[in-house]
Amino acid sequence: MKKDTREALLDSAFNTFYKQGFQGANIATILNDVGINKGSMYHFFKSKKALGLAVIEERIERNLVNKYASIKSVEELFDVLCSAPKTLAYGCPLNKMSQEMIYIDTDFQKLLSTTYGKFETLVQMILERDGVESSELKAKQIIATYEGALMIYHLNRQDEEFVLVLRGLEQDIF
């Protein structure tokens, strides 16, 4: 049972921070959700901050790799990107955590910066595999448009427009 509590904590913390923000979330919610007591959590994580950093490393980053490492073509990439409104109910977890924390805490800043770098590399590799020119810049273009469009989607809740913006980019670039 040793690992289960830690994993359950990370799962619940990820969901709670994702929805409410790191600062806005309170530990009691997570504890109640998992069904354990405080001391148990503080056995695994020395502080709320440590839990937050672990969520970035062991959930946000892991989810990104799971999602993008297996993508085989640019076409497939855009299909996955276009499905974001269905899978990401509160925006991009990495983007959201970054906007909140990078100006406040340098440990968060460093880790989020590194994680973003990995995301960018994953996208870049998909482009290179398909023989796309200037893949670094295009990876940034794709991610930027994706992140921005997802934010706009969550303010409007209009699926079609989100897809149109991304498909527009796909056609402009390729």
Next chain:
Amino acid sequence: MKKDTREALLDSAFNTFYKQGFQGANIATILNDVGINKGSMYHFFKSKKALGLAVIEERIERNLVNKYASIKSVEELFDVLCSAPKTLAYGCPLNKMSQEMIYIDTDFQKLLSTTYGKFETLVQMILERDGVESSELKAKQIIATYEGALMIYHLNRQDEEFVLVLRGLEQDIF
């Protein structure tokens, strides 16, 4: 002096919320910054939430209109967008506040959604004045790329790449 305190409160609250987030900011910081006491603030704003909503209406929205309403051409628009890293030290205020609050509070959600709509309309009008086709979609494309690129910039702190992404869009579209 009647209006001064209210205006000073809005200024300080805007800066504080902008840097630390709405939930992460505490009222004592703002009060200390302005140099007044609690009761004085609660005379003008019935709650922290009311202050936050007023900041959106009277600062975030006002700043957007000030910045974009006077832009005369698409060229000028992209120049202004490219200067964002110099003027927006903690990202796009509207984007940041939205990511944090739209899933938490419906009053924030409504107001931020409306404010975004005005921003989009301002950009759309610039495009139309220059005779750009399908201005609505292109306004969304520009804003999406801008917002996403600005987020990436703040994780990397590399000016050139931010500008390259935006200039790339400018060339792809026009």
Next chain:
DNA sequence: TCCTTTCTTGACCTTTTAGTCAAGTGAAAA
């Protein structure tokens, strides 16, 4: 000048928050 309304003060209240700790449980190693 006097009166009314608009601010301002600063102490106070209540709730919530992250974090601590000594005592206990239980499973696995010895």
Next chain:
DNA sequence: TTTTCACTTGACTAAAAGGTCAAGAAAGGA
């Protein structure tokens, strides 16, 4: 069986948070 160590409990603490209020100061109109 006994010992050990990883984990769990739940009450406790201290600080910080948002918010209240009665009383006083200023400002403006009559």
